[in-house]
Amino acid sequence: MDCVYKNPSAPIEERVKDLLSRMTLDEKIGQMTQIERGVATLSVITELSIGSILSVGGSAPYEDAPSEAWADMVDGFQKAALGSRLGIPLLYGVDAIHGNNNVYGATIFPQNVGLGATRDADLAQKIGMVTALEVRACGINYNFAPCVAVCKDPRWGRCYESYGEETELIRKMTSIVTGLQGQPPPGYPKNYPFLSGSDKVVACAKHFVGDGGTERGINEGNTISSYDDLERIHIAPYIDCISQGVCTVMASYSKWNGCHLHASHFLLTEVLKEKLGFKGFVITDSEALDRLYHPHGSNYDQSILTAINAGIDMVMVPFRYQLFLDHLRCLVESGKIPMTRIDDAVERILRVKFVSGAFENPLSDRSLLDTVGCNHHRELARVAVRKSLVLLKNGKDITKPFLPLDRKAKRILLAGKHADDLGFQCGGWTKTWEGMGGRITIGTTILDAMKDAVGGETEVVYEENPSPDTFASQDFSYSIVVVGEPPYCESGGDSQDLRIPLGGEELISLVADRVPTLVILISGRPLYIEPLLLEKMDAFVAAWLPGTEGAGITDVIFGDFEFQGRLPMTWFKSVDQLPMHQERNSYEPLFPFGYGLTSKNKVL
């Protein structure tokens, strides 16, 4: 307690200044370094004063590791950091982008595109609070969320990580930041990082800036626009995040008018830090400094020089940390990177760590473990699923709505792999980086939910791949066909044709030609719907990527709750129209941005 920086009642800025004054160059650059858990030995953490560790993608202590195993792992890393000369605690970062999605048994919420369909800022904030709880239960104190991309083209593989195509919608949903970090009290310093307690996490607004505006939706591509348009469309949500006290911002892999965001002093320093007044820290994306030049990894020295001088404060290395540290040390000692830049970066990192309470509460709070995947959290996720569903067609004759369905029908055909696959329901960033099919965690598939929802006399026949024979021997009152996309992530999700994959189109035709059919689409974005196919459907629901609580879907299709979701993205007629949004001259969508029906065919 003899040092100011160890005194919790001392003003944050005095603690920052005191601690910075005690640090060696090696300790300073160590704090600017984020490494992957797989290379983080206890001695490296202690000796190099590493500032942060992360789980890249789905990197976990072991497969299906429960929260307690995560907490044990993170506490181990933290104790190593506390054992360093100055005892500076770690930030441990994960991508908990729709719940604590790496952790077995955690509550998995609808992906952001589905939350965008709800337009419910309070819901987003509550989801942030629950996510923070389930993340902190694992000892983790840093979350690389929210993604506040404005997705201007559904061909982008990360469309589902965005709340939608319209800036004002994304701005509204930034309320998740105060859910994750807590609400700054009246009179709190403007644009200053905030965090309110040991059940909150450091948030990260990403990916700054224009990640959702690239040409043809190419991931990590190039956003071409005037500065005014960039600010009006893509920067605006960051203003809301900063005003809510967001602690960190992640730079985008993408480029603006051909300039890498990670190399842009104008955008990272002059705009983000000076014009917008951001006082937290800017972190790179994973291995982003390896990608500034081609081939990847080349000119690493030059990449570090450019990025740090542009305004990067912490580098998500995450593997070749010794090479990074050696280069950075040389660049500082040679004067190519001024010490003032290093001090600014480290001040920002320390500021966030002091604000986060990590010095006072560095270790996991095991009393939170029971909150992970608890019924209360799953009920919130179920509410989110209900509110996210968008009804796009209800009845071949709108005066005769097809929904709500009769739960006491004699026999119902449920068809399609997506009707009984929890991994498909959750999408990417779930259990693993790219996601995967199967019963990947604890949750409720649509088939599970159907069995609970229908009457005791009703028979539900599930066929993943029905054939004409399915219909030869039995009659069905109606069918529910669930099709869509398999899980994907980042560039793996980029698509230029946006067709319903996995034989979904054929499945719809096979069933709808024989039985009255509701089609439910499980996807990260609007997909191409052939006009004849839409005509065959008796009803059509966009369910996005709902997460673990599939009962939210049956709640609505059987009429216990009304549809209220509205499109967060324009539904195109043809990919040749893309990019198409209301700002464009020719706007002739299949369904416009904001469209959605009630079960009585009233336009919301």
Ligand code: GLC
């Ligand atoms: C990824 C993503 C970023 C994520 C980071 C850490 O490449 O672009 O959104 O937070 O790496 O997993």
